[in-house]
Amino acid sequence: MKPHIPVLLNEVIEALALKAGGKYVDGTLGAGGHAEAILKVTAPDGKLLGLDGDPAALHIARTTLAPFGERAILVRSNFTQIKKVAVENHFIPADGVLLDLGLSSMQLANLERGFSFLSHSLDMRMDDRTELTASDIVNAWDEADLADLIFEYGEERASRKIARWIVANRPLNNAQELANVIERALGRHGKIHPATKTFQALRIVVNNELENLEMTLPQLADVVGQGGRVAIITFHSLEDRIVKNFFKANEHWRNLTKHPIKPTYQQTRENARARSAKLRVAERVA
Numbered sequence: 367m368k369p370h371i372p373v374l375l376n377e378v379i380e381a382l383a384l385k386a387g388g389k390y391v392d393g394t395l396g397a398g399g400h401a402e403a404i405l406k407v408t409a410p411d412g413k414l415l416g417l418d419g420d421p422a423a424l425h426i427a428r429t430t431l432a433p434f435g436e437r438a439i440l441v442r443s444n445f446t447q448i449k450k451v452a453v454e455n456h457f458i459p460a461d462g463v464l465l466d467l468g469l470s471s472m473q474l475a476n477l478e479r480g481f482s483f484l485s486h487s488l489d490m491r492m493d494d495r496t497e498l499t500a501s502d503i504v505n506a507w508d509e510a511d512l513a514d515l516i517f518e519y520g521e522e523r524a525s526r527k528i529a530r531w532i533v534a535n536r537p538l539n540n541a542q543e544l545a546n547v548i549e550r551a552l553g554r555h556g557k558i559h560p561a562t563k564t565f566q567a568l569r570i571v572v573n574n575e576l577e578n579l580e581m582t583l584p585q586l587a588d589v590v591g592q593g594g595r596v597a598i599i600t601f602h603s604l605e606d607r608i609v610k611n612f613f614k615a616n617e618h619w620r621n622l623t624k625h626p627i628k629p630t631y632q633q634t635r636e637n638a639r640a641r642s643a644k645l646r647v648a649e650r651v652a
C-alpha cells in the first residue's frame with residue numbers, strides 16, 4: 367500500500383503557528399502524518415489529541431505516534447464530538463485545530479472498503495458503526511432520489527442518465543460494477559473516470575460529510591482559545607463553500623485566507639490526492 371503523504375504539510379504547520387508546549391486537536395487523524403509533524407514541531411512538551419472514526423486509521427496512527435508516548439492521545443470518535451472529547455481530555459483551551467477532510471490514501475487503496483473504482487465491495491463507510499452503505503443507496507433508492515443525490519452531492523449534470531442506468535442494471539454488487547455501468551452510460555472522455563462525481567456523491571451521503579462539517583464548525587470557538595488557529599483542508603467545492611461562508615462573517619474568527627492555499631504543481635505531482643485540496647485558516651479573535 368502506498369504511504370500516506372500529508373497534504374499541504376508545511377502550509378498546515380505554518381497556518382497553525384505551532385508553539386512548544388501547545389495543545390492541538392487533529393479531528394481527522396488518518397495515518398497521523400500531520401499529527402506527527404505537529405508533535406515534532408511542538409517538542410518537547412506539546413500535546414496532540416487525535417480523533418478518527420475509522421479504527422483502521424487509529425491502528426496505523428498509534429504506531430506512527432508511539433514514539434511520542436503520552437504527548438499523543440488518540441480517540442475513536444466522529445469529529446462532530448470534538449468539544450466533548452476535548453473537554454474530557456483537558457484540551458480546552460486548545461491552541462489549534464486541524465481538519466483534513468475526506469478520505470485517506472489507505473481508505474482509498476483498500477479494495478474491501480468500496481471507495482475506489484476497483485473495489486470488491488460497495489460499502490464506502492469511513493466508520494463502520496454507521497448503518498447506511500453505498501450499496502443500500504445504489505440498489506434500493508428509487509431512480510428520482512438517486513438522480514437528485516448524484517446531482518446535488520456530485521454536481522453531476524448527467525445525473526438522470528446515470529440513475530437510469532444504475533436502476534436498469536441492478537443489482538450492482540461492487541464498486542467495479544458501478545463504475546463500469548457509469549462508464550457504459552457516459553462513455554470515456556479524457557483522464558478523469560466518468561464515475562468520479564457519482565462516487566463523490568455516494569461517499570458524502572454515506573458518511574454524512576456536509577452535515578458533520580456544519581455541526582462541527584460552530585463548536586470550534588469553544589475548543590480553541592483566544593489567538594488560537596483553525597486550519598481546514600477541503601477536497602471539493604461543497605465542503606469548501608461551507609468553510610468559506612462560516613469564517614467569512616463570524617464574530618469569533620478572523621479569516622486569514624481570503625483566497626484558499628492550494629498545493630503547488632510539484633506537490634500535486636508527488637501526491638495525486640492533493641490535486642483538489644484547499645486550505646483555509648482562521649484565528650480566534652473573540
Ligand SMILES: C[S@@+](CC[C@H](N)C(=O)[O-])C[C@H]1O[C@@H](n2cnc3c(N)ncnc32)[C@H](O)[C@@H]1O
Nearest residue numbers: 372394396397398399400418419420444445469
Ligand atoms: C484525509 S485523512 C487524514 C490524513 C491525516 N491528516 C494524515 O496526515 O495522515 C481523513 C481522515 O479523517 C477521517 N474522518 C473523516 N470524516 C471524519 C469524521 N466526521 N469524524 C472523524 N474522522 C473522520 C477519515 O476516516 C480519515 O482517516
